[in-house]
Amino acid sequence: MEQLSVGEDLFVTISVVGLIVLFSITLAHSYHNYAERRNTYESLSTALDIAGQLKNDVLAKTSDSVTYGLISAAPPTGLENYFNLLKSQGIELRVEVRKLDGELVWSYGDEPDFLIQYFSPPFSASFPVAINQSSASRPLGELIVKVWRA
């Protein structure tokens, strides 16, 4: 076995180890960025899908018809089933309906707790809607859907 001389061999070894570490860090950083973007995209996409389903189907249904853009002034009965369906897929959500002045009309679902917010940041989407208080009173409002992974 050859003896390691303090000089060129040590310099080469340190350079090789240093560069390997440097490029490993670069690779890890690239993967982290990629994973973060992918997670953000998937979460936002899920939030948009869920908000769309709520707005055009679950919350827009009356007893015999669906009126797009007009949502009920109280949580409908089908909302709990929809929540349970998403829960079985590991998705939690909170739905809020507010008037334009910020007054809360109704909400459904709990706010995510601190630990969940840290490990799985919630994503929210909000869309304009009309709130079906009565046939003569349908104020403009906002549907806010907050989605996170359980």
Place this chain on the structure above:
Amino acid sequence: MDERGIGYVADMLVFALMISFASALLVKVSPADVRTIDDRYTANFADSTLLALQNATANELGGLRYELGFSDFTLNLPLLSGSTGRDLGHKTLMQLFVEDTFCNLHIELAGVDINLIKLSQDMDVKVRALLNGALDRLSSGLFEYRLTARTKPIDMSPVAKVWFETKVESSGENQQRAFSKTITMAMPISWQGLLSRCQEVYHINLSPLEPNVAAEITLELWPR
């Protein structure tokens, strides 16, 4: 440096090259462009805004009441007759916008727009203010907007075109990258009433217009 050292350096460089290539691939292979999400959200927002305006009533935004004066020209609607004060708060915002469109006749003669008095000046001002307020609050600082309603231009002669058009827009500057959504709504007022009022006020025969004339409503959104 001996041959073994040169070999180490060569190995290291090849390894570094492979790592760089893998990193570049990861950076490049993004699941989606940020613009894709932005576009999807903006499209959904425009769609929701148009639907909300079709359902929301004016009463909840302070209502819409306007007074008729002797100098004011108004549509001869049975619903509105018999009073100088007219309350349209029960109508949806989109119904009011389309009705306002038919108060705004435009004429183009040989390529030149001619300004005409509006069929109902007070209603026009109040409807536009109402919609401006609603859209400002709905867009909540995220988007600038332009809401336009117009009918198809009709050639009255080789050099004259007529159409109805009105517009509500935010104060921000326009951008090249705007998203737009268009819907079509039928005329919500009496066709005969509109024809006779236009003939009375403007002395224009609009009978070549189709009785089932509809207004195209376009909402354009672009980020602030």
